[in-house]
Amino acid sequence: VLACSSFVLPSITVVTWNVGTAMPPNDVTSLLHLNTGETNDADVIAIGLQEVNSKINKRLKDVLFTDQWSELFMDALSPFHFVLVSTVRMQGVILLVFAKYYHLPFLQDIQTDCTRTGLGGYWGNKGGVSVRLSIFGHMVCFLNCHLPAHLEKAEQRKEDFATILHMQQFEGRVANGILDHDLVFWFGDLNFRIESLDIRFVKYAIDSNILSQLWEKDQLNIAKSTWPVLSGFQEGPLNFPPTFKFDVGTNKYDSSAKKRKPAWTDRILWKIKSPSVGLGVGGRRPSRGVLSVRQLCYCSHMEYTVSDHKPVAAIFAVQFASKADKPPVEIYVADEWSRPEQAVVRYKMAAGFHRSSWDWIGLYRVGFRHPKDYVSYVWARSDDGERCLEKQLCAQVMFSEEALPKGKGEYILGYYSNTSSSIAGMTEPFQISLPRLEEGSSPTDSSGSSSEEEDDSTLVLLAPKSRSPSPGKMKRHRSRSPSLAKFQGLILRPSSRDRGTSRSPSPQSRRGLPGDIPTIHLPQDEPGCYGAKAKEPGRVADSQEGSSFYQTVRERGGPRRVSADNPLARADPRNLGLLPALRLETIDQAMGWQRESADQGYPCQRMSPTSPPGCSTSPKEGSSP
Secondary structure, three states: OOOOOOEEEEEEEEEEEEOOOOOOOOOOOOOOOOOOOOOOOOOEEEEEEEOOOOOHHHHHHHHHOOOHHHHHHHHHHHHHOEEEEEEEEEOOEEEEEEEEHHHHHHEEEEEEEEEEEEHHHOEEEEEEEEEEEEEOOEEEEEEEEEOOOOHHHHHHHHHHHHHHHHHOEOOOOOOOEHHHOOEEEEEEEOOOOEOOOOHHHHHHHHHOOOOHHHHOOEHHHHHHHHOHHHOOOEOOOOOOOOOEOEOOOOOOEOOOOOOOOOEOOEEEEEEEOOOOOOOOHHHOOOOOOOOEEEEEEEEEOOOOOOOOOOOEEEEEEEEEOOOOOOOOEEEEOOOEEOOHHHOEEEEEEOOOOOOOOOOEEEEEEOOOOOOOOOOEEEEOOOOOHHHHHHHOOOEEEEOOHHHOOOEEEEEEEEEEEOOOOEEEEEOOOEEEEEOOOOOOOOHHHHOOOOHHHOOOOOOOOOOOOOOOOOOOOOOOOEOOOOOOOOOOOEEEEEOHHHOOOOOOOOHHHHOOOOOOOOOEEOOOOOOOOOOOOOOOOOOOOHHHOOOOOOEEEEEOOEEEEEOOOOOOOOOOHHHOOOOOOEEEEEHHHHHHHHHOOOOOOOOOOOOOOOOOOOOOOOOOOOOOO
C-alpha cells in the first residue's frame, strides 16, 4: 500500500468574458490576477470567451493565423511562466487552458470537444466547447458555454445544456462524459436573467448595494434547486453588480431604446463528482482520492469597457488527496552548456511509459508560449531505447552544434510524447553560454543563431498530417464546427513588415537561407477538411504514397523543384496558426517562373516534428532540424 499525503494545488483561475466581437484591450493583467502577491502562485488558468469576431473575413484570417485574443493571452501569461496546454474554438466561442511549465508533465490525457446548439444544432454561435485533462491523476473538465439569450428562453437554456452534456464524449477508460470527471468547471455567457422585478427596482438595488434582494429572482439560482441536470453544481455568492448589459466604452447600464434589464449572465460554477458515482471493484472509486474545492475569489472587472459584458473571474484552491511525485520521463542535463560537446541530454522513462520513435526533446527559451514554441529539438531515439525502458536505464541523445542557440540565456528542455500529444518530462531552467558568431561568417555557420539574429527568408509551413502538437489542432479534438473551403491557387509569401523574429513552431523557419523570400505554391488537389479529427498516433499517412506532383520554390540562383514528400510541398494553410502574417497572391503571378523550373528533385527526408513522415517510418539518424 502506497502512503499518500494531501497537498494543495495553490489555485486554479477561471475567467469568462463575452467580448461582443470587440478588438482585444491592450492589457489583461488585472483580469488574470497577475502581479498580485496572494494569487501570483496560480497553477492553471482557464479562459472562456464568447462572441469573438467570426465574420467570414475575420474567421478566414483566424484560420490562417492565431486569433488576436489567443495571442493577447499568450503574450500576457508567458512572462509568468504559463504555457498554453490546449485550446478549442467553435466560431465565436473559444476556450484556452494554461499551466505553469513545471506542471506540464503531470497534465496528461488532454482532449477537446465542442457541440453546436444554434439553429437547432446546425450553427455554432451557441453551444459549448470543452477541454478535459488529468491533473496529478484527477480528471478535470473545463466547459465554456454560450446559451440562448432573452428572459423567456430559460427552458431552452436547460435543454441546450442537457444536449451539451449528452453529446460531448471523450475517449479512454475513465471519464467518458463531462459529469464523469472528478471536477467540472462550467462557465460562460449562460444568459440567465432576473425574473419578475421591474428594471427600476433592479437598478435601485444595484445603486444601493443590496444585491441580495435580486438573488432569489435570478433564474440560475432558481434552476439550481429545481433542474435535475444542475444537481451538485455550486456557485459563490454574487457580490458583484450584474455584468450585462452596458453601453460599450462605459460603466453605464443600457441606455438604448431597448433598455435591457441588468442581469448576471456571465457565471462560473463547479461540481465535484459524487463519491457514489462510478464505484469500482469492491465499492471503491477508481479515482486516486477525494478532492475538495474552496473558492477564494468571485468577482467582475468593471475596468474593461470594450464590450457590453463585464468579464468575470474566479479563483479556486483545490486540495488533492495524492500527488504523482515523478513525471513519466525524467530528464538530466548539466547546469550550463558553455561548449557544444556539453549539449548531452540523458533521460529515463518510467515503467509503463508508451514511447514512440516520433518522440522528441525540445529546447525552449524560458518564457515559451506553447509546446511548439521551441528553439531546436532532437529526436528522442537511441539504439537501445527499448532496452533502457525495459531495464529502467537512462538513454542519451545529443544536440548538434548547429542546432544550439548562440549567446547567453536561460533555457528549458521538454520531452514531447507523440503518443499522448503532451509534454511528458521537463527540466528546470539552465544556462546556455555559447560564443556568438563573428561578423562575416558564412551562412552555413549562422544556422544556429538566436532569435534576435534570425532571418525568416526560409518559410516552412506545417504539413496537414503533422505528427507534432499544435495549439490550434489537437489530436483528439472532435470539432463539430462547419468545415471551411480549401483555398486553391494561392501563393503564400511573408510580407515585408513581418520579417524579423519569427514565432513559427518549425525550426526550419528559424534558419533562413540567404536570398529572396521563397514562394510556396499550394497544390489544388490538397485533400482535407478543416476541423477533422486527427489520425491516431504512430500511424503513417497512406495518402502520401504515390504522390507525384512537384512544387516550385524560388531561391537565389533560380527556381528549383521540390518533391511532394518534402515539407514545403505538403504545406497546408489550415496549420498556419502560429506563423507570421502572409501576403496572398494569385497563382497566375507565379506562373512565369514556374514554367522555367529546373528538373532536379530532392530526396524525401524526415526533417522535423512538424513535417510529414514522407518515405520513412521512423526518424533517420543524422537528420537535421
